[in-house]
Amino acid sequence: MSPNKTSQPSLWKSLVELPRNVWGSIFRNPLPSNDLERSATSFTNFFLHIHPVKVHKHSLRPWYTLGLGLISFFLFVILVVTGILLMFYYVPSTTQAYDRMLDLRGTVAFGMFLRNMHRWSAHGMVAVVFMHMCRVFFTGSYKKPREFNWVLGVILFLLTLFMSFTGYLLPWDQLAFWAITVGTAIAGYAPVIGKDIQFLLMGGTSVGQEALLRFYVLHVAVLPAILTLFIAFHFWRIRKDGGLSRPAEADAIPTLEFPEASTNLEPRRTYGVQGLVRGPLHAAGKVPDNTVFSWPNLFRAELFVFVVTVSAILILALLFNAPLEEPVNVMHPPNPAKAPWYFLGLQEMVSYSAFWGGIGVPGLFVFLLFITPYIDRGTEGVGRWFARERLLANTIFLTFVIVNIVFVIIGTFFRGPNWTFVTPW
Amino acid sequence: MRLALAIGTFLILVIHGVVFYNQFFHRWERNQTAYFDQARTMAKTDAERSALADRKPAIEQIVVSNFGETRVDRCTTCHIASDDPRFATYAHPLKTHPYSLELGDTQKNGKWERRHKFAEFGCTVCHDGQGRGLEPKYSHGEDEYWPEPLLGYTTQENWRKDFAPKLKGKEYLEANCAQCHTESSFKGTPTVARGRQLFFDSNCYGCHRIQGLSEGTIGPDLTEVGRKWKIDYLWARIADPKSVLATSIMPKFNLNDADIKALVVFLKSRKGRNFAETEIDRFKVKLTGGEPVNAGPKPVDIKPAEMVKQGEKLVADRACAACHKVGDKDGGIAPDLSFEGLLKGEDWLLEHFKNPRATMPDSIMPAFRFTETEFKAMTAYLGGLKTAPALTTPEATYKALCLRCHGEKGDGEGPIAQHLDPYPRDLTKSGFMNSKSTERLISSIRNGVPGTSMSAWGKVVDEARAKALLDYIQATFTKEPRRELKAREIPEKNPVPMSAESMTRGEATFVNRCAGCHGRKGDGKGGNALDILPRPRNLRNGAFVDSVNDRRLFESILYGVQGTAMPPWVDYGLSTNEVGDLVNFIRGINQKPKGGQHAGAN
Structure with missing residues (x-):
């Protein structure tokens, strides 16, 4: 071929090659067949480059992480997608909101299914985020250098709860109205600023139009933005903290005996910026490699978690309809009026003592969660479930978890009219 | 791993299939298709046929804004033939809404014209149900949360099976x-x-x-x-x-x-x-203030010859026994009227009928709308009930007469006690029982306590029976033996003469010393009243105040009432003259206006 011809390809040829060229311009690499291409696939793809090119084998063990963090994230994605679609139909007005719910249930195409998906994903996210936190604790993964990422995780947990709580009011039915009335009343028990927080949340002294608008704005704009930011921060820290936690013995300890020749400070190899990670530089390439390429190992695992999550939510949404109770009747509270299930532990405790149950104990619990990585400084037992070295910490945490779950169960199933003890059968 | 992925993705595909199927093959669409098919076979003219040819299944709705909040009724989506008279014999949902003269529909040249046009009234204005729904379960209001299920057609699952x-x-x-x-x-x-x-x-x-x-x-x-x-x-x-x-x-x-x-x-x-x-x-x-509504009970024409009989019928028909006990019918809320003629005079009965609070200021009995003659007939009937119950032992007497209010244990918690004001006396309180003379207690039984639910039982229990009854109460409930009563210095008559100045002084003392419990108005509803049992006396109960003499008022104020929260004010420095002013004040607020009722009755 003459240079002339190559510089001016025929229009026909361009058209024939159009699909391949478009594809190639989007996905720079062909399906990888060697290690170089596997690396390139990871770091040249916008959606994949957040992953490391190589990932430690230990991090891929399904029974170590249980995929809980990923499930939380995928649920969040489902929530964003379904939530945006629901936003097209929803009006945050006390006179219209409930009618819009009826329309979603009756006439809007896929309306009921979208609402079901959104509802069950929201409940699922609260549960899975909590389980993720338990996993991180029981494997001791909050220890140095991951202390701050644990703090970010606790913030994300609280944001998730608040997110779910603000969404609870939007259907504007009896369930929503009284759950939020109870929930905001719990906030009102906080000392000094409690009543102000309650007023700020509700935009008045009772749940009404202002409260609905505030909860709506928080639910669809403010909290998702903050949550997205913190999720990004959380992910970024995972990379910068050296990937997922793993036991010390999973990494080969590089020898510290330097060969004579290395005393001249001249590097034997040159490194790119990617090479500037923690650890002795000169050891790179010499230690036994426990990592595998992210493509396809990590991505396949993630896809699997995604498929499982989506299937589960779809099945739930198909089988169970999200509840929609009577329109709001301010004069007629249900007996008992219950908060959303994840706050029923709080409500149960509030029934013993307003301050200690609603603010004191949970406040203390959250405070303990925040400072845990700065109190528990031992380095033993990281990267293993229920490590013997961490018996005390795990026992304390497990006690908290079990007590909380027991309270939630009591509040959900064993409380009848006037908050008296009933048996659910 | 690959197999699991394949299964998972297949599952997602299947669910999408189900969801899409549900979405695009609605029941209402099948109903409409059936309607169009039927209508096509019925169509007689080309115009009808071409009009039908263009119609495709679609959600039909009527927006009704003339009746309260705007309603969106989509009922005609399924009930699409409701205004098509040709479908009168079809089964629901493809059935014509019936035409009827009762509904105001009119017939012209064999064609019916609706009085209540659907385009104007919609459906839910008359039928209730959820206009927005398209699933029968929701639109008919079968789900238990919908507040307006189809009236008279739909019953919800959680409704009581027998109702x-x-x-x-x-x-x-x-x-x-x-x-x-x-x-x-x-x-x-x-x-x-x-x-x-x-x-x-x-x-x-x-x-x-x-x-x-x-x-x-x-x-x-x-x-x-x-x-x-x-x-x-x-x-x-x-x-x-x-x-x-x-x-x-x-x-x-x-x-x-x-x-x-x-x-x-x-x-x-x-x-x-x-x-x-x-x-x-x-x-x-x-x-x-609105026009007076012409509604009320149907008056009965009372014939003087059959007063008692008609009175009896009124008492039976107008549900008196829903609260009172009359013979073997017992509402369990109000006193026993079975031998009312022995307890109350006809004047009292008539006055009580017309305004229950005239004779008993704290009665909860409503003032019912009867005519004067109807009241008289009922009074005649009740006043004629003079058959005393058979009373053998004091225990039987207590059970027959006292238990309804004073309770099985004598603690004033009888079955109807909660509806009485003042509460029946707690007979187990020895402090009270043993500080009052036997004569006074027997007098309470035989002469009653005016202005309260305690009737004068004198015509039912004679002196000896009353004594035996008191002994029984003392032995069974009070339990403590009677003590010798202390001799006290109590004036028989109020030494302070009644005057406006005395009443003003009395009021000042009352507001200072008494209002906390008896209330500023003296109606027994002071700030502390809720914490006190028995409740402070309502001193505006004219019938009661008029029935007690000065000596008793002085005794209660100066030396307190044992077994209640009333303290002996002589210990708190009230002089006899000050108490005299108080007594004048209490008597003053209960003075009857000329020719009218007790002041306390209003």
């Missing part, structure tokens, strides 16, 4: 007719009219308020009851009040199912709104 079958029938629809046709004589709403009559005949109006109809205050206001509750609740609340609310004090009335249904329909029609009026009309009515 649910009775809650069907087109009579229930009258409740919605009455939203516009408010006149009580309207021919289309006979059940509402019957319910309204029963509301008066069964004396419901005595306790319940319905704006414009009645002013009762004991039970809940029923002005908007139809908007707040479903018919199952209304039925249960009437047929079995305690099944809904264990603490309900509503009597169980002796009503048959037809009566209850009429009452339920009437109550369901009370929604506190009127579609027939515009906003400005309603405002006018509010300004002028």
Whole structure:
């Protein structure tokens, strides 16, 4: 071929090659067949480059992480997608909101299914985020250098709860109205600023139009933005903290005996910026490699978690309809009026003592969660479930978890009219 | 891993298939297709045929804004033939809504013309249900959360199984007719009219308020009851009040199912709104206080010769026994009237009928609307009940006469005690029992305590029986042996003469020393009253105050009332003269205005 011809390809040829060229311009690499291409696939793809090119084998063990963090994230994605679609139909007005719910249930195409998906994903996210936190604790993964990422995780947990709580009011039915009335009343028990927080949340002294608008704005704009930011921060820290936690013995300890020749400070190899990670530089390439390429190992695992999550939510949404109770009747509270299930532990405790149950104990619990990585400084037992070295910490945490779950169960199933003890059968 | 992925993705695909199928193959679409097919075969002209050819299944809706909040009724999406007279014999949902003269529909040249056009009225204005729904379960209101299921057609799953079958029938629809046709004589709403009559005949109006109809205050206001509750609740609340609310004090009335249904329909029609009026009309009515509604109990023509008999019938018909005990019927709320003629004079009875609070200032008995002659007939009947019960032992006497109020244990917690004000005396309080002379206690039994529910039992129990009864009470309930009463210095007559100055001084002392419990008005409702049992005496109870002499007032104030919260004021520095001023003040606020009732009765 003459240079002339190559510089001016025929229009026909361009058209024939159009699909391949478009594809190639989007996905720079062909399906990888060697290690170089596997690396390139990871770091040249916008959606994949957040992953490391190589990932430690230990991090891929399904029974170590249980995929809980990923499930939380995928649920969040489902929530964003379904939530945006629901936003097209929803009006945050006390006179219209409930009618819009009826329309979603009756006439809007896929309306009921979208609402079901959104509802069950929201409940699922609260549960899975909590389980993720338990996993991180029981494997001791909050220890140095991951202390701050644990703090970010606790913030994300609280944001998730608040997110779910603000969404609870939007259907504007009896369930929503009284759950939020109870929930905001719990906030009102906080000392000094409690009543102000309650007023700020509700935009008045009772749940009404202002409260609905505030909860709506928080639910669809403010909290998702903050949550997205913190999720990004959380992910970024995972990379910068050296990937997922793993036991010390999973990494080969590089020898510290330097060969004579290395005393001249001249590097034997040159490194790119990617090479500037923690650890002795000169050891790179010499230690036994426990990592595998992210493509396809990590991505396949993630896809699997995604498929499982989506299937589960779809099945739930198909089988169970999200509840929609009577329109709001301010004069007629249900007996008992219950908060959303994840706050029923709080409500149960509030029934013993307003301050200690609603603010004191949970406040203390959250405070303990925040400072845990700065109190528990031992380095033993990281990267293993229920490590013997961490018996005390795990026992304390497990006690908290079990007590909380027991309270939630009591509040959900064993409380009848006037908050008296009933048996659910 | 690959297999699992394949299964998972396949699952997602299948679910999407199901969801899309549900979305695109609605039941209403099948109904409409069936309708179009049928209509095509019926079409006679080309115009009809071409009109049908263009029609495709679509959601039909009627937006109704003339009746309260805007309604969106999509019922005709399924009931698409409701206005097509050719489908009169088809099964639901492809059935023509019936035409009828009763509904005001008219027939011209063999063609029916609707009085209530669907385009104007929609469906839910008359039928209830959820207009926006497209699934029968939701649009008919079968799901338990929907507040307005199809009236008379749909019963919800959580409704009581024994009541649910009775809650069907087109009579229930009258409740919605009455939203516009408010006149009580309207021919289309006979059940509402019957319910309204029963509301008066069964004396419901005595306790319940319905704006414009009645002013009762004991039970809940029923002005908007139809908007707040479903018919199952209304039925249960009437047929079995305690099944809904264990603490309900509503009597169980002796009503048959037809009566209850009429009452339920009437109550369901009370929604506190009127579609027939515009906003400005309603405002006018509010300004002028509204026109008097011509409704009330049906008066009975009393013949002088049959007074007693007609009185007996009135007492039986107007549900007196829903609260009182009369013979073997017992409402369990109010005193026993079986031998009323022995306890009360006819004057007292008549006065009590006309205004129960004239003789007993804290009675909860409502003032019922009877005519003067009806009152007299009932008085004649009750005044004639003079057969004393057979009384053998003091124990039997107690059980027959006293237990209803003073209770099995004598602690004043009898079955009807909670409805009496003042409460029956707690006979187990030895402090009180042993500080009063036997003569006074026997006098209380035989002469009663005026202004309270304690009747004068003198004609039922003679002196000896009363003594034996007191001994029985003392031995069984009070238990402590009687003590010698202390001799006290008490003036027989108030030494301070009655005067305006004395009353002013007395009032000053009263506000300082007594108002905390007895209240600033002296009505026994002071700030501390709720914490005190027995409650502080209502000193505006004229009948009571007039019945006690000065000596007793002085005794109670100076030396207190043992077994109650009343302290001996002599210990707190009240002089005899100050007490005299107080007594004058108490007597003063109970003075009868000239020719009228007790001041305390108002």
